[in-house]
Amino acid sequence: MIIVLAYCAVLLSLASGFVALLMNQRSILLKFSRSWFKKYPPGDAQYARLINSNLKERRFSHLLRLAVFALLGLSGLFAILAGISVLISKEIITDQIGLGLPWLSWHVRFDSLSGFFFLIVGIAVGAVGFYGPGYVHAYAEKQHPFAALGLFTGLFVSGMLLVLLADDAFFFMIAWELMSVASYFLVAFQHENPANRRAAFLYLLMAEVGALAIILSFGVLASFTDGFTFDALREAKLSTTWASIAFALALLGFGMKAGIVPVHVWLPEAHPVAPSHISALMSGVMLKIALYGLIRFCFDLLAEVLWQWGVVLLIAGTVSALGGILYALMQTNLKRLLAYSSVENIGIIFMVMGLTMIFMANGQPQLAALGFLAALLHAFNHALFKNLLFLGAGIIQHQTHELNIDMMGGLIKRMPQTSMLFLIGCMSISGLPLFNGFVSEWLSFQTALQVDVLDNGVLRSLIPVAAAALALTAALASACFVKVFGMMFLGRSRSRNSDKAHEVKDKGMLAGPGLLAGLCFLFGIFPGVIISLINDVAAQLLGQALPNDSALGWLWLAPVSAEHASYSPPLVLIGALIAVGISVWYLQRNPATVMRRAEPWDCGFGGLTPRMQYNCNAFSMPIRRIFAKVWIIDEQIDKDMQGAMNQNTAAIRYQLQVQDHSWPRLYQPIEHGVNKLAKLVGRIQTGNIRVYLGYSFVTLIIMLWVIS
Amino acid sequence: MNWLIAVIQTSLFAALAPLLAGWIKWCKCRLQNRKAPSLFQPYRDLIKLTNKQPVVAEQASWLFTIAPYIVFSATVLAASIVPLIAVDLPTSASADVIVMVGFFAFARFFLALAGLDIGTAFGGMGSSREMTISSLAEPAMLMAIFTLTMTASTTNLSVAISHVLNDGLVLRPSFVFALFALIIVAIAETGRVPVDNPATHLELTMIHEAMILEYSGRHLALIEWASQLKLMLYGVLIANIFFPWGIAETFSAKALGYGLLAIFGKLTVLAILLAVSETLLAKMRLFRVQEYLGFAYLLGVLGLLSYIILEASR
Incomplete structure (x- = not known):
């Protein structure tokens, strides 16, 4: 039954892709309906007229777009249902599909881990289903055919779902390639621009190199056993060296897809050029599929994990987290910035996965479960808020035709709803309490603080340093998103485009991100719901779950013990409401103190212009100076001098280029x-x-x- | 009963914060051979500000007007977590020390956004500098606190303080490192000399003041009060974590009275130390702050490492 739900999700996404192909076949449809009506004249003439009127050019394309995204949204819904039901039932469902090689039909396995990632994919795709019709409406049909966009979106989503279902290496790679290649066409969708083609090629190249590494890693396993099914691969008895080689290959392959520094370079190139709902899916979900692959490979297929791998993951994750956020801070292109921020978040996830491995290999399965919980929760949260932010960026681009943060400003007044949604996204990603990002960060810190159970001196001193880096990352992320929100939505508008922008009219475009924003808040207040689901995943995969995650009751989060650490977001929310309520009530009771508007302080010179505001580069300048070694900075100031002895500056030009070291x-x-x-x-x-x-x-x- | 004590303690926190600010100012004035204002001057200022009509910049959005409430509430919530006169608070259990740092981040996030909201160079300057300094200070602070939490193997402040209390007087090298790290961070985070100067109104050197330049009336009162609270909060953290003796472990009237007296005494001494250091030191250039905070970070990491290498039970 549950597996049928999962198949439905896959089939619906495929269907949405093929329905999109009808976009160019209007004349055929018209002919078909005419002949149909001639053959079987309908009893109700109005019905026929209705169908014929729906086949008229503009109405047809509108309806078709709606239909395609409705199918996609339904596929998301089915994925959510399938994911939740398999998580609740705690079953492992296996199946075979009679496709594929003659001697190897496609093996399907749907367990808690797949179910959890199904949930992630489902939520994201559902939100895109709401958002899509309004967003793609803006594309000119001639230059950017909807048929291509719709088809590859459907294939891409079904590819991701199939990866999660795959239970043999062959099927896994086919699904993986389907996902990679379909997303290549989506990145190359706006191919009239050479930079976009270059980005797409880079993406394809890295995706294929990564896929090669994954194939090799499966190959290493397969050479120690017979057969390509995951069941056979699980039986493989590897020496430590070969296991390490397999791990290294898998890390390279999945890490390339996930965007680990230094193989992250395709992310900031490909994300900005893809349509926004696609970059939302790529960044929010596809990176998680890579994470799924790594988890499946390391914790399921490989018989045991070594602590050295954990150290490798920890270091790679730390470097990615810090590097990602530092690079993000220097970006002025919104979607590039978000892409780098994905590198950061994936880094955090890898870091915590590293901790999980270390605890696992050191015989601390309970702490490993804690780390696993933190990592998966962060993956889930990141999918929510990064999707939200990318969809928000899409709205902004749709309304202002800008992606350069320095060209925006003051949008909070012109786009109040979008700004509210974006603010929630920024607060979640900055890890502020009451929002979901904080919960996973809190759990990550709790995991790192358990280091004194370890015996190894190197680990004992390495992990605190990683925790320190995590703290720095979190603080820098907060600075980064203050910059993003402040420059885009606050202050005065810096360009005519943003001055003329207005709130998006399509309700669906707000509903998609609105759903995600609501979930960000909901899971920030009641993280227990999702945590208990992940706990089941840990129980099934690691064979160990956190025993007393609800020792104090469902309002509390006490992962290790109530004594050790506890956090109760609902109580904190109540406290916050009381504090805000009292201060507002107390201060607004005096009617004499009604707010008055006046000009801001301009040092008495008058004439403040929007150009005098801080911009992106100005905002991040202190950080750029402090961490100067991290980037390749090319800063040029040209002055036009004139007057006696060239003393007066007539004009000044400032150029800044910040480049990635990799x-x-x-x-x-x-x-x-x-x-x-x-x-x-x-x-x-x-x-x-x-x-x-x-x-x-x-x-x-x-x-x-x-x-x- | 526990919750009542927690509420009373939080109110005490809020009520006493201006007094601490007044006392520091008094000490500083005496040290600098000036005539000191009354100890209660901060209260008068706050009352005066709340009764004035707030003036808001024309282009300011709703975010600008709600930011002070958020900043104040977040700081009060942070204060409610920290044991002031008694340990074993229910509030400490509902939010641990990481949440406290989170509340600070929350307040700072909105304050920095409010600085950017008015669209002047000062606001942007203040926000940019504040975010830079705090993004260096926050990890240093977490490192110092982690040293404590690992020693007591809890992130719950009440439990951690009781643990230190029950351990008796042991000289821990890790605590010495953490103490210094926390002091350095406290100075940076509360905007005191040598990182920022709360008395300055010279635009180019301002950090905190630049951000809140456009605030007036009750908004300014809330922000001022919040920063006084934050100062006191750091003081209490340093006093009660590293020198917890005197804090009430039971909720009897006698114990609570002693607890109140103890924290009064500790804060008095700390304030004098702060006044002396502010008198002796000069404000440093903005781009030397990172060395200063880097030092704090290093101390924090050293504290953690020395705990792990020297003190941990294995």
Whole structure:
């Protein structure tokens, strides 16, 4: 029964893709309906007229868009239902589909872990279902055909769902490739711009290199057992070395998709150029699918984890978290910034996964379950608020035609609802109490603080340092999102586009993010709901769950013991309401003190202009100066001097370029190497037919010699 | 009963914060050979401000007007977590020390947004600097606090303080590091010399003041009160974590009275120390603050490491 729900989700997303193809087939449909009505004249003439009028050009495309996204939304709903029901029933459902290789039909397995990620995908896709019709309306049909967008969106979503269902390496890779390739076409959707094509190519390249690494890692496992089903792979008995090699390959492959520093470079390129609801899905969900792959590989397929892998994950995660947020702080393109922030959040998740592995390998399964809980909760939360922020960015782009934060300002008055939703997203991602981001951060800290159960001195001193980095990351994230919200929504508008912007009219475009914002708040106040679900995942996968996660009652969060640490968001909320209520009541009772509006302080010179406000680069300048080594900074100030002895500055130009270290340090050497190699290989290609004949001859001789 | 004590304690916190500010000012004035204002001057200022009509910048949005309430409430909530005169509070259980740091972040988030809301250079300058300094200070503070929480193996402040109390007088190297780290952070976070100067009105050197430049009337009163509360809160944290003796462990009238006296005495001494250091030190350049806070961070990490290497039971 439950598996049928999951299949329905996959089929509905596929259906949404194929329905989108009808966009260009209006004439055929028209012909078909005419012949249909001729053959079977309907009893009700009005009915036929209704169908015919719906096939009129504009109405047709509108209805079709609605239908496509409704199917997608339904697929999300089914995914949520499937996920929740498998989590509640705690069953492991296996099945086989008669597709695929003749000797290896597709194996399907739907367990708690898949169910949990189904839930994540479902919520995100559901929100996109609301949001999509209004958003894609703006694309000109000729240049950006909806059929392509709809088709690849459907394929992309079904690919992600299939990855979660896969129970053999072959099926897994097919689903994985479906997901990667479909999303490549989505990134390349606005292909008229060469930069977009380049970004899409980079994405495809890295996705394929990553896929290669994943195949190899499966291959390592498969060579120690027979068969490609995950059941067979689980039986593989690997030596420590081979297990480590498999782990390294898997980390590279899944890490490339997840966006771990230094293989994160495709994220900030691909996310800004894809349509916003796609970048929301890519950033909010696809990265989580990569996380799922890693968890499945390390905790399920590999027989046991080593603490050294945990250390590797911890370090990679820490570097990604810090690097991601520092790079995010320097961005002025909103979606690029959000992409870097995804790197940060994935870094935090990996860090906590690392802790989980370390605890697991050191015989502390209960603490491992705590870390696992924190990591998955953060993955869930990140899916919520990052989706919310990307969809919000889409609304902003839709209304202002800008993505440059420095060109916005004052939108809080012109777009009150969007700004409220975006504010909730910013507060959640900054990890402020009462919102969901804080809960997972709190759990991560609690995990890291359990370090004194370990015996190993290196770990005991390494983990606190990682915790320190986590604290720094959280604080910088808060600074980053103050910058984002402050520059975009507050102050005075910095460009004409943002001055003329107004609230989005399409209610669905607000409903999608609104749903996510509501969930962000809800799970910030009642995290217990989702935590108990994840606890079941931990119980099934790690064989150990947190025993007393509700020792104090369902309002409380006490992961280790009530004595040790506890947090009760509902009580905190009540306290906050009381405090705000009292202060507002006390201060507003005096009618003489009604607010008055006046000009702001301008030092007595008058004439404040929007250009005098702080902008992005000004805001992040102290941080840029403090952490100067982290970026490659190219700062240029050109002054036009005039007057006697060139003393007066007539005009001043300021240019700033901040670049990622990974390009010149890692990728360019690789590129040079590949080019050099190609030239070397090119040397044997002389273009002379006689030489080629010679090659064939020598090859033949060698072959004959080998055979004989 | 427990909840009643918690509420009373939080009210005491809010009520006494201006007095502490007045006392620091008094000490500073005497040290600098000036005539001191009355100890109760901060109260008068607050009352005066609440009765004045607030003037708000034209382009300010709703966020600007609600920010003071949020800032104040978040700070009061943070204060409600910290044991002032008695341990074993129910509020300490409902929110631990990480939540307290979260409340500070909450208040700062809105204050910085309010600074950006009016669209002047001062507001932006203040917000930018505040966020920079706090993003360095917050991890340093967490490190110092983690040293404590690992020693007591809890993040619940009440339990942690009782643990230190029950351990008796033990000299822990980790605590010495953590104490210094916390003092440095406290000075930075509450905007005192040498990081920021609460008395300055020179635009280019302001941090906290630049952010709240546009506030007036009851809004300003709330923000001022919140920053006095924050100052007291850090004082109480330092006093009660590292020198918890005297704090009430039972809820008898006698114990509570002693607890009140004890915290009075501890804060009096701390305030004098702060006044002396503010008199002796000069404000430093903005771009030396990171070295100062980096030092705090380092102390915090050293504290944690020395706990793990030297003191942990294994």
